[in-house]
Structure formats: C-alpha cells, structure tokens
Amino acid sequence: MAASVPPSNSGLPSRAAELDAPAFSPLYQQIKTLIVRSLQAGEWKPGEAIPSEIDLASRFKVSQGTVRKAIDELSTENLLVRRQGKGTFVATHAEQHVQYRFLRLAPDDGEEGGAQRRLIDCKRMRAPADVAKSLNLKSGDTVVLIRRVLSFRGSPVVLDDIWLPGQMFKGLTAEKLTEYRGPMYRLFETEWGIRMIRAEEKIRAVAADEAAAELLQLAAGTPLLSVERLSLTYDDKPVELRRGLYNTSSHHYRNELS
Amino acid sequence: MAASVPPSNSGLPSRAAELDAPAFSPLYQQIKTLIVRSLQAGEWKPGEAIPSEIDLASRFKVSQGTVRKAIDELSTENLLVRRQGKGTFVATHAEQHVQYRFLRLAPDDGEEGGAQRRLIDCKRMRAPADVAKSLNLKSGDTVVLIRRVLSFRGSPVVLDDIWLPGQMFKGLTAEKLTEYRGPMYRLFETEWGIRMIRAEEKIRAVAADEAAAELLQLAAGTPLLSVERLSLTYDDKPVELRRGLYNTSSHHYRNELS
DNA sequence: GAGTGGTCTAGACCACGGC
C-alpha cells in the first residue's frame, strides 16, 4: 500500500507485465481487493462487523477517506452493509431486511405472507453437459440436484431445480434441507461458507410439461415463467444453477430499470 | 446554501414545519435537488455538458467535494454521465452506449443486430380505467395508443402497446413516428422534452391470443412473455405505460441480481 | 498547456447507537 508520500501506484495488483495495458489501479481499488480477500478467507463472517474505518485505515496505511471509498463501493455491491453509529457488517442472506433476496416474485395484490417449502427430491448425480458448462465443471463431475416447490398461501407457485457442484457441498442431504428453518442461501453460508454475491437470470415463457403441471397443480400447456439463474460467489465464480418455473397467474416478476 | 462555517442545515428544502420528522438533509442532497430542478427546467439539455464541478461549487457556495458527491449519485442514478477530461453530461437515450436502454431482450446466440420497427397503429382515445390509474390520469382523459412490432433478423419478436398521456404528447402522429430514425425515447426527448429516467416492470407468462399470434406470426396459445412497463420521469411522475409481448423462442429477458 | 474529472489526504464537526 502506497504510504503517505507520492501515491505513485506501488500497490499490490496492477503493474502487471502486460504491454500497452492501462495498468493503473487507484489505491481505494487495491483496498477493495484486500477487503474482499479477507471476506473470502473468512476473516470476518456473514453478519459480523468488520473493523472500523479508522482501524482499517491504519492497518492499510491509508487515510480514512480512502478506506471509506472502498467500503462505499463494496456496500453498493451488497458485499457489506453500513449501519451508522454501529459499524460495517458483512452482508448475509439471513436477517436481511427482506427474506429471499434474489426472488423477484411478488403477489398481484400486496399481501406478502411467507412461503411454504416442499422438498421433492435431492440426489447426487453426474452433471449433464449444459449444467456442467454453466457451472464451469468438467462433464462427468458430480452435482447435487434439488427439486422443490414453493407455495404461497397454500398454492404451489414455484418449481425449482437447483444444481450445485458436488465437490463444494459435501454432506448436503435431504434431511439437512428439510430440517433447516430459514433461507437456503443462509444454510449455504453457515454450513459450507459459500456466499451468493450476485446472479444473472435468463427469463422466458414456456408451456408447462406433464411433470411441472402436476407439481404446480395446473393443466399441462399452461404458460409458465422460466427463470434460469446462475448465482456467483466472490471472483464471479459460478456456484449454483437454478431453473425455476413460476406460475404467474396471481404473482408477477418485478424488476426495476434505470 | 450553508456557507463555510457551521453547515447547520440552513439549506433550501428540509426545515419543513413537520413535527417529529427527521427533517435533516445533508448539503449534497440539497445540491442534488437543485441540479435535478435545473435538469427538469431544461437549463441543460440531454447530451449537453453541465457546468464543471468548480463552477457549480462556486454557484452553490459549497466545496467541490460536496458538488462531487451530488454528481456522483446523480451519475449512478443515470441522470448524468461523467467523462474524465471532458466534463459531465446530461444522460440521453440517444447515443447511449447501447441503443434501447430499457429493452432487456437478448438473442440466445450472441448475434446482436438492430431491430426493425413496424408501426401497426397510432391513435388518440379516452384512457381505459386501468391505464388511467397507472398513468395518474382521470378516467376519460385522452391518451395516445401506439401499437408496433419489433423484428430481429426479419422475425417479429416484440409486440408493444404503448400508452402516453395525450396532454403531454401534443402533435404525436403516426407520420412523426415512422419518419423518425432512432429510439422512440430519443424522439420524446427532442420533441417534447420528456425524459424517461427509470421504469418498473411486471413480468408474467401468458398465452398468445389470436391478434398477437397473427402479428408475431406464431400459433395462438404459444407462451409469450408479458412485460408491463411503467416509465417515470423526474419526481417519479409516470409518463408511459407499455405492455409488451415477447416471443422468447430464440430470445430471452436478461436480468442481473445483486 | 489549460481544463476537466479522479484520487488522496487531513482535520473538523454532526448524527446515531449503545453502554
């Protein structure tokens, strides 16, 4: 970390031997990288507070303002959560102000109400080619397939097929899933230390096939929202492929554009 | 604008006579409001540069850092665009790095390729109740209804019904729409000074009815993505209701979650 | 070289939360 005198870009990253590359990284960017490394290494766990800005500033030998800018960005990226007067905390999928941070489904009338989960299946198998490709696995690697249904006010609305790298999720069993109270992503954090940071979704309209129709209690051929979600952890490493079918007869997928 | 000495919240807004309200608004927030007012009033037009940070700082009698923070936020809200070495510019739907800033449809294979537009209809009428409600109009107010089809590589993919407040869009005719080259939102900016800032979408899966099926050249009953978009201008005032039907057989709606 | 945004620092003070 460049000290007080000329901040002449003498930090850790950048300075790579790539010709004609910009190869300039501001100090606060380097601090960001260092903080993310610590998060990744588990130095501070989800829900815990990280050191205060002043502490971090002295640790990295930079001014508080520089640490502040780094934390600001990590905060807008939802890796950290600032709480005035209390401190800065590692973001978590539990106790998040909203449960189901990644589920964009909303009831047409306002009435929220929690979801009931029903586990249909949970097994280990060899990854199909397309799944392997999305998860950056070798074809033939083992994956966990979870199939489940979410119901709202008694009506089944979401059918999810969830694919996870078998290597990462050792000991994931149907029992663990059914026993656990709380969001699945919270279980992933506490049990395997895997945090979903962001996700990319591809959405289309499809007709319900026989299997889906039965599980969602509707007629085959009914139009359903198909939501394919690839969830990523630090460094944009993909760790979950989720294929959901949503019955949108009384719910909708909401999105904000800007 | 509070001068150099105690920045004791003596700005323009806040300080309202509302009891037990927080009633504290940081300086940079007040600056933000002032800048938005100028944008709204058309002091700087889309695509133009706004005054430099130093100029604005002296104009508002605050430090450059405070103006900077205000502009930073307006920039992440996509109202302004910063360009190092050149200045800060009013965001526009034209010449935006991507055309169709609000259209989240992507082809399944990477191949981009522009859209062909075909205008089906453009007429003025009394607003249906639901449309009036969404657009904050009185039922019976006149609205413009535009119906059009977007095609990619020759295949019709999107059928849009676009509802606009008649009062705001005086002189909008089918001719104007067909003549104009470039995104519709750009036309709205130049012709009526109306800028779409952000939008909210509700997405569901529906079956194609006869009319939609014919226009999109597919069988009735085919599952389609229904995208209802409410576009807002400054102050979150709704100015467009757009109901789109997307054929997602070779395209998908992409979304980023974080 | 002049002008613009971008980074970094140092220090003062304010608002909030909890002991």
Added chain:
DNA sequence: CCGTGGTCTAGACCACTCG
C-alpha cells in the same frame, strides 16, 4: 459518554482530452 459511520471542507496532485 464514547465510538461508529456520515458530512463538509480545503488543498494537492494525477489522468484524460483537446486544441
């Protein structure tokens, strides 16, 4: 009361753009 994040200032220097 103290410690935390939040705001504001002032000034220095860097990187980018353009004439």
